[in-house]
Amino acid sequence: MDTPLSIAVIGSGPSGCYIAQSLRRSFPQSEITIYDRLASPYGLVRYGVAPDHQSTKSIQSQFARLFEREDVRFAGNIEVGRDISLDQLRNAHNIVVLAAGLPEDRTVGVPGENLPEVYRAGRLTRLFNAHPLEQTGVPNLGKSVAIIGGGNVSIDVLRMLIKQPEDFVNSDIDDAVLADYVRAPAGRIDFICRSTITNAPSDPVMLSELGRIRGVRFSCSDPIDVAEDAPRAALARAKAVAGLLEIDPGTETRVEVALHFGWAPVSINGDGHVRNVELRSVNDVRPNLHLDADSVVTAVGFDYDSGDWHGLGALKANLETGVMDLGLYRTGWIKRGSRGTIAENRSCAKAVAEEIVAGVDTLKQQTKPGYGGLPEEVRARAIDYSAWKRVDSAETDAAPADRSRRKFPSHEHMVAIAHNNFVQTSAGPGAN
Ligand SMILES: Cc1cc2nc3c(=O)[nH]c(=O)nc-3n(C[C@H](O)[C@H](O)[C@H](O)COP(=O)(O)OP(=O)(O)OC[C@H]3O[C@@H](n4cnc5c(N)ncnc54)[C@H](O)[C@@H]3O)c2cc1C
Numbered sequence: 136m137d138t139p140l141s142i143a144v145i146g147s148g149p150s151g152c153y154i155a156q157s158l159r160r161s162f163p164q165s166e167i168t169i170y171d172r173l174a175s176p177y178g179l180v181r182y183g184v185a186p187d188h189q190s191t192k193s194i195q196s197q198f199a200r201l202f203e204r205e206d207v208r209f210a211g212n213i214e215v216g217r218d219i220s221l222d223q224l225r226n227a228h229n230i231v232v233l234a235a236g237l238p239e240d241r242t243v244g245v246p247g248e249n250l251p252e253v254y255r256a257g258r259l260t261r262l263f264n265a266h267p268l269e270q271t272g273v274p275n276l277g278k279s280v281a282i283i284g285g286g287n288v289s290i291d292v293l294r295m296l297i298k299q300p301e302d303f304v305n306s307d308i309d310d311a312v313l314a315d316y317v318r319a320p321a322g323r324i325d326f327i328c329r330s331t332i333t334n335a336p337s338d339p340v341m342l343s344e345l346g347r348i349r350g351v352r353f354s355c356s357d358p359i360d361v362a363e364d365a366p367r368a369a370l371a372r373a374k375a376v377a378g379l380l381e382i383d384p385g386t387e388t389r390v391e392v393a394l395h396f397g398w399a400p401v402s403i404n405g406d407g408h409v410r411n412v413e414l415r416s417v418n419d420v421r422p423n424l425h426l427d428a429d430s431v432v433t434a435v436g437f438d439y440d441s442g443d444w445h446g447l448g449a450l451k452a453n454l455e456t457g458v459m460d461l462g463l464y465r466t467g468w469i470k471r472g473s474r475g476t477i478a479e480n481r482s483c484a485k486a487v488a489e490e491i492v493a494g495v496d497t498l499k500q501q502t503k504p505g506y507g508g509l510p511e512e513v514r515a516r517a518i519d520y521s522a523w524k525r526v527d528s529a530e531t532d533a534a535p536a537d538r539s540r541r542k543f544p545s546h547e548h549m550v551a552i553a554h555n556n557f558v559q560t561s562a563g564p565g566a567n
Contacts, residue, residue: 140165140498141505143228145215147171148178150467150480151234152198155207157488158230162495166505167207170224172214173267174518174526174549176202178236180477181542182266185291186308187298189539194477202520208506211518212550219513221447225462227508229498230491232457233444233465234484237437237473243283247403248433252277256284256292256434263295265309265542267549273315277429280321281412283400284434285328286336292432294344296321297351297390307530307540323391325426329417331397332373333361339371346379350389353379356424357396398424403431437473444469457487462498464491522553 140162144151147169155167175181177195184191201207215221215235225231240255242248254274261269280296282289300313328335345351359380361373376394398414401423405411409431414424447459457464466487467480475483506514518526526549533541543549550556 138502140230140495141228141503142167142230142232143224143506144169144232144234145224146178146234146236146467146469147173147176147198147209147211148234148236148467148480149180149194149198149477150236150469150484151178151232152176152201153481153484154232154234154466154488155201156205157485158232158491159201159205159207161488161492168210168228168506169201169207170210170213170215170219172212172217174211174546174553175523176209176211176520182264183260183288184264184477185260185295186264186306187294187303188291189305189307191477192307209518209520209523210506210514211523212516212553213513218516219509223509227504227506229462229501229503230495231463232487232491233459233463233469234467235444235469237439237468239438240433241436241438241473243400243433243435245400245402247405247409250403250405250407250409250431252405252409252430253403254430254432256282256288256432257437259292259295259432260288262312263308265307265312265544267544267546269544273312274430275319276316276321276432277319278321279323279325279427279429280432281325281327281426281428281430282432282434283327283412284436285326285330285396286434286436287338287341289326289328289432289434290337290341290345292434293324293326293392294341294348296324297345297348297392299350299389302348304537305539307534307538307542309542309544310535310538311544321390323393325393325395325412325428327395327398327400327412327414327426329397329399331418332357332359332376333365333369335372335396337372339368339375342372342375343378345392346375346382350384350387351382351392352384352388352390353382353392353394355380355394355396356398357394359396393426395424403428437468439469457483457490458494462501518550518553522555525555526552 142165144155151169202209240257359373359376361369397417399417401413401415403412412426412428457466464487466484529552530540
């Protein structure tokens with residue numbers, strides 16, 4: 136009888152969960168372990184998707200079935216490249232799939248980007264989501280903020296910055312971060328999208344949603360008409376923007392949001408501190424715009440941090456194939472680049488699983504020890520699914536009445552709860 140295949144998936148975000156789902160179907164007898172450096176599963180579903188989008192986050196319960204019913208092991212608190220090398224994992228498992236996502240915000244590539252008040256969207260979205268490895272503190276954004284980037288992450292950031300605490304009912308926002316921000320919230324936000332409304336990467340529904348927030352006055356520096364035969368999304372986007380412009384909050388205006396479509400950043404200017412942003416029109420000849428700003432948030436996609444993934448060299452996005460080497464594959468954002476919704480990782484994972492199935496006969500010939508072959512000290516630090524559920528329960532128990540959960544913003548604290556080593560202090564759960 137064949138020894139069962141041993142499969143390692145690095146990363147428990149959507150792509151890691153989807154590939155484990157597919158591989159479980161193809162190899163019912165296999166041993167599948169999903170490793171994650173965090174104490175919790177689900178990657179950006181937990182730490183990227185905005186805290187006020189709980190219906191999107193609810194896909195976690197679908198992924199949980201892997202661990203609860205489909206005999207997939209969760210091994211959290213194990214960082215590949217720090218706690219164990221990629222080679223060690225490859226020696227232990229027949230198949231290793233990288234599903235580690237993309238950790239670093241891409242740079243815009245304009246002069247002035249290194250000024251101290253230029254912040255990356257990933258930092259803000261991690262802070263609002265209580266990411267345990269984001270210990271940078273809430274930046275002082277000032278009264279006037281320019282957001283560079285016109286995709287859904289930019290809209291998430293914009294929405295976080297224009298909402299008030301009472302708008303976050305049933306969310307799992309980090310209330311300490313929110314309180315820090317609302318002490319001195321932005322009064323004007325410029326939203327800068329290089330593409331025109333027709334081609335903008337934003338979801339029209341996300342734009343419309345902005346109109347439900349009270350006290351916000353919208354303006355737009357560009358014509359919002361799109362051709363009648365434009366794609367349906369473009370028409371919907373134009374309609375959504377037109378709807379925003381009709382809103383008149385009158386004397387209740389708290390914040391002004393100026394939308395700029397078809398404008399590319401030329402430079403971020405200031406003498407040691409951000410003072411303004413210069414924009415050029417992309418499609419027509421108009422004088423450059425100079426927008427005053429106290430800070431800039433850039434949201435132009437994500438990338439590999441050092442350009443070298445744990446000795447594998449620079450991993451360029453590859454849309455064609457998930458195969459990297461014998462028994463080594465990749466899926467999700469680390470394969471395709473930072474584009475696409477959660478659901479798109481499903482078809483990506485399915486295609487990679489098919490490649491694995493096609494090459495499995497060669498891989499089967501090697502006998503590998505599997506998870507049990509990893510060094511004792513690595514397995515001792517692992518947080519398995521039942522240990523994660525202790526953190527999960529502690530978070531929901533700690534939630535105030537109007538929040539769905541209170542995430543703990545400290546990795547050590549989560550690990551202590553998971554390993555049953557947590558001693559209640561006067562600071563209470565969640566204290567750093
Ligand atoms: C701010 C933001 C908001 C978003 N909102 C939405 C939304 O509302 N709706 C939607 O459909 N899509 C949304 N997306 C897109 C969606 O999150 C991605 O498509 C998806 O998460 C990509 O999945 P992934 O598994 O490739 O990466 P990730 O979700 O990033 O998962 C990667 C996992 O790998 C782990 N990891 C990384 N390095 C290591 C290592 N060395 N060792 C062990 N583990 C490691 C990480 O901890 C993480 O858990 C959003 C993205 C962002 C950035």
